[in-house]
Amino acid sequence: MPLAITLPLNPDVLQSGGPYPRALNVLSRKQTAVQRQLRRAGLAGYEPTTQATLLALAQQAPEGSAVYDIGAHIGLYSALISAVYGDGGPRAVAFEPTPETAALCRRIRDCNRLGFEVQQTALADEPGTAELYFSHRSESSNSLNPAHRKHTESVTVPVTTVDAFTGERGITPYLIKIDVETSEAAVLRGSYATIRRHRPWIVCELLPGTDHDALRTALAPLTAMDYGLHPITPESPWHRYDETTYRSAVSGQCRDWLLAPRPLTPAFHRAVRQWLIAILACDETTNIISPDKASFPYGWNAPYRTPRGTSRIPRTSLLRLAGAAALARRAVVPGRRIPGAGERMARTRT
Template sequence: MPLAITLPLNPDVLASSGPYPRALNVLSRKQTAVQRQLRRSGLAGYEPTTQATLLALAGQAPAGGAVYDIGAHIGLYSALVDAVYGRRPGGPHTIAFEPTPETAALCRRIRHCNALDYEVQQTALSSEPGTAELYFSHKSESSNSLNPAHRKHTESVTVPVTTVDHFTEDRGLVPHLIKVDVETYEADVLTGALATIRRHRPWIVCELLPSADHGTLRTALTPLTAMDYGLHPITPESPWQRYDETTYQQAVSPQSRDWLLAPRPLTAAFHRAERRWLIAILACDETTNLLTPDKASFPYAWNAPYRPRALRPALTRLTTAAALARRAFPTAAQPLTPTR
């Protein structure tokens, strides 16, 4: 059964960047773990704080800047960034890196069905270019990894491998934002990105799992903290605590899996932008999904752009979500100050 999800309405971004679609066709409600979660809870139930962080940072991308979505799966984050910002003049060029053949194919189909323009690279990233075995997790295709010890598996496939440094230099890109979610292989990706990080100082949203090899991670994170990167767990409350490579592990938990590796101190303006996106995302729950029978079409104008003159119904949802967010995250109502 086809599924479309409502996209978050952010009036500030609409005013500064122009219209963007109000919904995204994700093709199916049950084919992958991500699609099943979206069916159950909309965007509101799928890593909303990570979405808010990525959208807040992507909105700061300079003209010609790039966004790397490493471990893109079906490309949900790539599609969100490209749908919201890709059409504006000088908007970021988003690239989805996904080595699993079936999910990379879905990533391309979602791009095509939504007339988006992000790029799909069917490759893994690591510390050295070449090839590697990608192990298919018994638990879920979202847990596939180059690390054979990450999940139980009986099958694998050989996939091409590149590095952030090789890809960036070869394409002459300037990455502004890099998302890394590669199922305990993050240290290798960061090691293969050091030249890019030194030169361009991108923002990095990185999954840090409790089950990762934290000795290897500390080694990979040390050059970043030496460049004055702060390590911040992405949480509903703000401002966010800053850690370094010697202290971050105490804050890693199943509830704090995604971290922001920040090239400069976080400001009150950043936290406000992230908060506005979070409130908008929380309005996009399962009741706002669009489901149709097989082979049926979505309703007329299902993804028509948000425009200022037609915002009242969506703003009502947004106001309700803001009230829910204030009750759920009361510390967020406190004055925001920069944190180190």
Template sequence: MPLAITLPLNPDVIAAEGPYPRALNVLSRKQTAVQRQLRRAGLAGYEPTTQATLLALAQRAPTGSAVYDIGAHIGLYSALISAVYGRGRLWTYAFEPTPDTAGLCRRIRASNRLSYEVVESAVSSAPGTAELYLSEKTESSNSLNSAHRRHSGSVRVPVTTVDAFTAERDAAPYLVKIDVETFEAAVLEGALRTVDRHRPWIVCELLPSADHDALRRALTPLVARGYGLHPITPEAPWLRYDESGYRRAVSGQCRDWLLAPAPLTPDFHRAVRRWLIAILACDETTNLLTPGGSPFPDAWNAPYPPPARAPGPRRPYAPRRLRAGLAALAALARRGSGP
């Protein structure tokens, strides 16, 4: 059964960037773990604070900047950024090594007429080829790390590095997202020239099960270059850690971190909060499901209209909406439904 998800409405961005589509066709409600979670809870139920952080950072990116979505899976984050900001302003690259999942990522791009590029490759510390281990449980846990999950098989895949890809494409990444199932340290090791030249903002998953000795070695040069390590949480301000202190804050509830090349400002936190409130409104009741083979209704993804007036200050009830949305997500987590 085809599934479309509602995109978050941000009048500030529409006023500055122009209208963007109100929905995204993700093709299926159950083909992958990500699609199943979107069907159960909408965008609000899939890493909403990470989404808000990525969209707020993309909002600040200079025109012509690149966005790297490393470990893109079906390309949800690439599709979000491309839908909202992809009208020639940002160049988004979705790196996904699993052949079937990369194919689905391309199909989602085509079905929504988006412009991001799918790069069917893993990313690590050195270019070449490597064995990708296919998780026995879910395709979202495929990894170059054979010890990450029990695997049912493997496939040989091409490998690039952030530095090699940046040089090859003459790209200027402003934002890099890394979610590669405990192989994040290797990706960071292969990105140091890019860090020196472009100083991208990096959103990186840090799992409790990762090799923290390798992570500490990879994070040390970033901290030496002035990067702060911030756990991404719903409430601001975010704490700052260094490479020796971050591990005590890594947990199942705090997996995604912002590796920031500059201090986090109140304006940044306000932008994240505004996106988060909009994302939390996109719950499962806003999903659009149609019977197999049936088209979506007319104008299902028509652009949001421009705001009738210039966006004003944050509404006083926004904190209540944020708390209510987070409470609903906590209730969903307590139900413990897996992918």
């Protein structure tokens, strides 16, 4: 059955950037692990704090800059950024090497009439080709690392580097998201020239089972450039680590990290919190499911709008946001997490 997910409503973005669609068609409720998780819990159940971080960073991206979504899977993050910020926001580039998943990423882009780019390639520290191993557990765990998950099949895929792609295209990346199933160190090694020149913000998955000796070595040049390593959590402010201390904070519940080129400010944390509140309002009750071969209801993705000269939003939306705000307020109490965090913040990409 086709599935559409409600997008988070942020009045500040409406006022500064204009209307954006209220829903996103993700095509199926069961084809991939990500779509199944969205069906079970909406956007609220899929990495909500990571979503909030990426949207808050994209919100401040300079005109003409880009977002790299490395390990994009179905392109959910690229689609969110493209839908919310449109032509006036950063241009998203989704990198996904699995052929079937990259094809689905393109279909989601096209059926929603979004402008992000899809590159069917892996990224590492050297251009060329490599074997991509298909995980028995889930297609979201496919990896260039044969030891990451049990597998019986693989496919040869093209490989490039962040530095090579950026140099060839003349792009200025403002934000880079890296989720490549324990190959993050190689992606970072292939990014040093870009990082030195453009100093992008980097959201990077750091799994407990990765090669932390290799990762520490890869992170050292970033901390030498005064990058801070911050675990992305519902609580704020986020503690700053370096390559010698971060390991103690890596866990199954804290796997996405912000590698920040500048100190994090109260304004940044407020922006993340505002997005988190809006995302938590987009739970499974806000999903739109259409019977096979049927159309979604009329106006299913009609844009959110703020009446000119006001900041009013629909009362039903305000009620949803108020409920999500209560969850977020409880989440920022030290030592406490969002209720149901075991489900809501569980990663399908393991």
